[in-house]
Amino acid sequence: MMPELGKYATEVLSAYAVSIVLIGGIVWQSVRRDRKVREELSRIEKGRRNG
Known part of the structure; x- marks a missing residue:
């Protein structure tokens, strides 16, 4: 399967x-x-629900 590559x-x-x-x-x-982005988005969304 491996071609002959020579030198x-x-x-x-x-x-x-x-x-x-x-x-x-x-x-x-x-x-x-x-x-990182997923955690940050989750934190922002959680703040909007509680805030």
Whole structure:
């Protein structure tokens, strides 16, 4: 299933690894931001109901 990359195998596999790490970082930041915004929205909505 893995194509023969020849002398460029290290570079190609490194590029794949870097891409996966960067995509993972973006997903992690998105999830973290989602949690923060959701908590803030919940707090604001709770204040409006009680205030």
